[in-house]
Amino acid sequence: MTQRKTQIVVVGGGAGGLELVRKLGARYGRKRHDIILIDRNLTHIWKPLLHEVAAGSLDANLDEVGYGGHAVRWGYRFFNGSIESIDRVARTITTAPLIDERGDEIIGRHSIRYDYLVLAIGGISNDFGVPGVREHAMFLEDRPQADRFRQKLLNACLRTNHAHQTGDAHARVRVSIVGGGATGVELAAELYNAAKALRHYGLEVFDETKLEVSLIEAGPRILPALDEALAATAKLELERLGVRVLDNTQVTALEDRRVRIGDGTSIDADLIVWAAGVKGAEEIKTMSDLELTRGNQIVVRPTLQSKADDRIYALGDCASCLLPGRERPIPPRAQSAHQMASLVFTNLVLAQEGKPLRDFVYQDHGSLVSLSRFSTVGSLMGNLIGGRMFVQGWIARTVYTSLYRMHLIAIHGWWRGTGLILIGHVNQIVRPKLKLH
Incomplete structure (x- = not known):
C-alpha cells in the first residue's frame, strides 16, 4: 500500500x-x-x-x-x-x-x-480610511503595479518634454508620494536618478529640473525607523535633489490629480503614490x-x-x-x-519529528535606506552589539547592496546565487541604464 x-x-x-x-x-x-x-x-x-x-x-x-x-x-x-x-x-x-x-x-x-x-x-498598503486613496493613488506592492507606475511616469515625461519643445517653459512632471518611510524616500530619490538620464534616451530637453516631487509624511519626521540624525541627513539629501519634504502633514483626501492636506490647502500632482503603511x-x-x-x-x-x-x-x-x-x-x-x-x-x-518547537528570536540587524546613487544612510547591527552603529556613504551603500545578494543566495543556494550576482555585475555594464518599455 x-x-x-x-x-x-x-x-x-x-x-x-x-x-x-x-x-x-x-x-x-x-x-x-x-x-x-x-x-x-x-x-x-x-x-x-x-x-x-x-x-x-x-x-x-x-x-x-x-x-x-x-x-x-x-x-x-x-x-x-x-x-x-x-x-x-x-x-x-x-x-x-x-x-x-x-x-x-x-x-x-x-x-x-x-x-x-x-x-x-x-x-497591502494601509489607506487609514482616507477618502479617494483606492481611486486616485498608485501603489508599489507588486511588479504589475510598479510597471504601471513606470509607464505613467514615462508618458508624463514625454508630454512634458514635448511641451517644452513647443514653447511651454513651465511644464513639469508633478509626483506626490504619501508616506515618508523607506519606500517613499527611496522612490523619491530614484525618480531624480532616472530624470537625470532621460535626456540620453530621446527626451532631449528633459532633465531633473522638469521634475517636482513632494514627499508627504504625517509624522514629525521621515524615516522614523532610523536615528533622528540619520533621518535629518536623508531629508537634507532629498531637499538638495529637489524633493519637497513635508513632515507633520496629514493627508485628508485624494482627488483626481490633487492631494488635500490638513491645513485646507492642496497639492497638484500628475501622479500620486501611496506608501503610508502596511496591513x-x-x-x-x-x-x-x-x-x-x-x-x-x-x-x-x-x-x-x-x-x-x-x-x-x-x-x-x-x-x-x-x-x-x-x-x-x-x-x-x-x-x-x-x-x-x-x-x-x-x-x-x-x-x-515529534520534538518541541522553538520560539522566534528577532535579531534587529538595523535599517538602511538608499537614496539611489546619491547616498545611502542607515544603522547596522542593532541589538547584536547592544546598540547601533550609524553608517552612511559608500559603506552603507555596500552593505545595502549585499542585502540583495543575501536574498539571491537564500532563494537560489550558494552556487547559483553567486553566479547570478556575477551576471548582475555584467548587466550593470552592458545593459541600458533605464528601462523605457
Whole structure:
C-alpha cells in the first residue's frame, strides 16, 4: 500500500515564502513529501527593488524568478492561484478561480489538502480610511503595479518634454508620494536618478529640473525607523535633489490629480503614490476563523503557529508576532520575513519529528535606506552589539547592496546565487541604464 505523502502548502511566493519552499524542497524532495507553493503571480521579484522598477532604473525581466523553473530545480510544486478559504477541520484550502484579462476562466475553483499550511501572503498598503486613496493613488506592492507606475511616469515625461519643445517653459512632471518611510524616500530619490538620464534616451530637453516631487509624511519626521540624525541627513539629501519634504502633514483626501492636506490647502500632482503603511489584505477576514488583529494580520505565537491552529503557520507582513517582553509586534521588514522563514522551516522539521518547537528570536540587524546613487544612510547591527552603529556613504551603500545578494543566495543556494550576482555585475555594464518599455 502506497504511503500518503506529507503535504506542506505555502501560500505566497514573496521573499519568506520562496526561501521556505526552497529549503523544504532541498531537505525533503518529492519522495515522501509534497511541497506546494501557491501564488497568484508567475514570477517573484524582491519587494525592496520595486521602487527601482517603478522608476525604470531596474529591468525586472533580468531579476525576476519564475516559480515554475525554480520549483523543478528545488523539488517542490507550483500552483498558480490565490487562496479563497481555509477549512481547518478537513485540512484543505480552496483557491479562487483563475481568470484571464478577458474574464474567461483558466482554472476553476480548486481544493488542496494540507498536513501543514504556511501563510506568507504579505500585506497591502494601509489607506487609514482616507477618502479617494483606492481611486486616485498608485501603489508599489507588486511588479504589475510598479510597471504601471513606470509607464505613467514615462508618458508624463514625454508630454512634458514635448511641451517644452513647443514653447511651454513651465511644464513639469508633478509626483506626490504619501508616506515618508523607506519606500517613499527611496522612490523619491530614484525618480531624480532616472530624470537625470532621460535626456540620453530621446527626451532631449528633459532633465531633473522638469521634475517636482513632494514627499508627504504625517509624522514629525521621515524615516522614523532610523536615528533622528540619520533621518535629518536623508531629508537634507532629498531637499538638495529637489524633493519637497513635508513632515507633520496629514493627508485628508485624494482627488483626481490633487492631494488635500490638513491645513485646507492642496497639492497638484500628475501622479500620486501611496506608501503610508502596511496591513493585512481584506480577504483574510473572510478566509477563515483565524484570530486577526485590527489591521487584518494573523496573530501567531512565538513559534509562529497561529493561535487557533497548531498546523497553520504565518510569516512576514501578514503575521502579527508579539514576543514576550516586547511592546510592539515584529516590524514588517524583509529581514523579519527572512528570519521567520528560517524558524518556520526549523519548526516544520521538528513538528514532524515529534520534538518541541522553538520560539522566534528577532535579531534587529538595523535599517538602511538608499537614496539611489546619491547616498545611502542607515544603522547596522542593532541589538547584536547592544546598540547601533550609524553608517552612511559608500559603506552603507555596500552593505545595502549585499542585502540583495543575501536574498539571491537564500532563494537560489550558494552556487547559483553567486553566479547570478556575477551576471548582475555584467548587466550593470552592458545593459541600458533605464528601462523605457
